[in-house]
């Protein structure tokens with residue numbers, strides 16, 4: 141029996157196990173929307189902006205490990221997805237984005253609401269398709285899911301011309317997918333793994349840097365096993381937070397620009413770095429020639445292009461983190477029975493001294509709310525048992541520094557692209573996937589305004605998402621850079637008018653709470669968490685507060701500025717310039 | 718250093734822009750690019766001449782390999798290989814230089830493929846050095862225009878450079 145392209149699409153999605161689509165309608169996708177009107181298997185969540193839809197699908201994907209699905213119309217609907225797609229692409233998040241397209245015969249004619257979305261999205265998708273023939277449709281959907289979720293995951297876009305979804309064909313479904321030119325490497329090279337084990341055995345000052353790949357591959361147990369087996373301290377990049385519990389005694393927190401003193405010190409003094417599922421972003425390495433000067437480097441990553449892109453590597457291992465670590469742990473356990481303890485203890489003691497020397501702290505005040513205090517309280521009250529999303533700016537860094545992520549997939553944050561406006565829709569997507577979990581967006585007053593319209597989506601879907609706004613009336617991170625590096629010339633970083641977030645929330649039918657004094661922080665959080673609705677919690681925080689420690693851009697990562705020695709730091713800065 | 722990279726790609730809509738986009742997006746340069754069919758009509762071959770230090774060339778080959786439509790990447794520089802390029806040159810020699818142009822063409826085993834009252838169009842095939850030398854020698858005679866195909870290359874059977 142012949143069915144329409146739209147029906148083929150929906151049937152294919154059903155077979156791929158899709159339960160939720162995030163989307164927004166328009167002319168050329170109306171026939172697809174029509175099928176969703178009374179579909180029992182698939183629910184469409186109507187966002188208020190296509191960017192919101194993509195971030196929501198991304199939050200859904202990050203919190204579950206399953207691909208997020210988006211459906212938008214052609215032209216502006218499609219172009220509005222780009223920031224979301226680029227965000228997912230930078231952080232290796234599997235998404236399938238369906239965009240409507242004008243009918244095939246009109247493509248290239250500057251038709252109404254035509255955009256060359258395949259051309260526009262090419263550099264920020266893992267792959268993209270234009271479906272030209274209805275006969276290819278189900279296969280393309282199948283390939284798209286396969287490409288998005290295998291190897292190093294990423295977003296895939298499928299452009300659907302109107303005539304393709306309107307015409308009819310037989311439904312065919314291939315049980316397996318094979319693409320001859322696409323064969324990701326999952327198993328690590330055995331010889332390299334043995335070499336790596338030897339290096340680890342010989343090392344005296346080893347450090348693990350765990351990245352998002354550990355979480356994506358599900359290799360966190362193996363990571364923990366490796367770390368605990370021979371007591372190797374672990375630092376986690378922003379994308380890797382939660383791969384080892386933040387409360388674990390071997391955890392060094394985050395490295396890099398706003399990382400901990402002891403993580404950066406450990407990297408700089410290490411004789412061996414074991415980099416796992418991470419890609420040596422410049423926010424992690426600082427000045428490249430001065431990065432980890434004494435260390436040999438073992439680099440495990442599924443994407444060969446990540447290896448030797450930024451730093452020299454002694455042992456490259458291309459493969460899936462979980463599988464490589466399983467093999468590596470086995471070799472280590474079987475072959476290596478040397479005496480570690482003494483050497484290792486000296487290294488751990490050294491790290492302990494660094495921890496004591498400069499712990500991750502801030503100066504509490506009982507006059508004005510310190511933003512770090514809010515994050516700390518959120519951790520205390522949730523005991524780490526929540527899904528945290530963040531916006532971008534100081535709020536993101538304070539969340540990373542002061543919330544101890546104890547489980548994988550509990551921090552959803554735009555790491556690679558640094559997209560303001562990500563956190564709130566991502567929280568909506570995560571809440572859809574986890575209706576019973578506490579989902580909290582740690583936000584800035586600037587960022588939250590980038591997708592604030594999604595309040596409607598949250599309210600209508602009765603999602604009890606919590607948004608904790610660290611309200612400093614500034615584009616705080618910009619202000620921080622201007623204070624430190626631009627002679628306090630605050631060019632266009634003061635927001636001046638910030639809406640009354642309590643009223644905004646209420647206007648949409650959500651709840652709004654506000655805290656202006658430190659003593660109100662805990663009561664507001666407690667009440668906010670209790671309310672079974674979408675809640676905005678507006679914390680008026682110390683606008684002068686800065687994120688410390690800080691490594692100035694392109695300085696060696698152990699040249700850190702600290703809060704208490706602002707003056708000294710400024711001198712040091714001048715010396716660096 | 719310059720490298721000649723040969724690719725086998727799926728003969729699909731948009732492949733060329735994926736490859737060109739990779740080079741421009743990541744700031745690699747393309748000195749020449751040629752595309753053609755292979756024995757299998759579903760597969761095309763591309764020959765790209767690019768340059769960069771070892772690390773950049775390693776990234777280029779890895780990034781090319783990562784593209785979904787790329788089946789195989791061969792850095793010809795690692796292999797003993799034959800490479801050829803063709804050039805069409807339109808010269809407008811003065812009367813007294815005409816004989817010299819024809820003589821050079823013969824020496825370089827080229828052919829005159831078109832002529833007018835004032836011009837000759839000459840075709841020459843060879844490796845890069847030969848083409849370059851030919852162009853240099855013709856310059857004094859007055860080159861109006863030339864078109865190069867870009868390099869194509871094929872591995873010599875059975876020999877890998879150590």
Ligand SMILES: Cc1ncc(C[n+]2csc(CCOP(=O)(O)OP(=O)(O)O)c2C)c(N)n1
Nearest residue numbers: 533534535558560584585586587615616617
């Ligand atoms: C979409 C987007 N535009 C611009 C930036 C650059 N940027 C980074 S942080 C920041 C300020 C964020 O302000 P806010 O949300 O109030 O957070 P705060 O730093 O004050 O906590 C800006 C403008 C960005 N990251 N994303």
Ligand SMILES: [Mg+2]
Nearest residue numbers: 584585614616
């Ligand atoms: Mg702010």
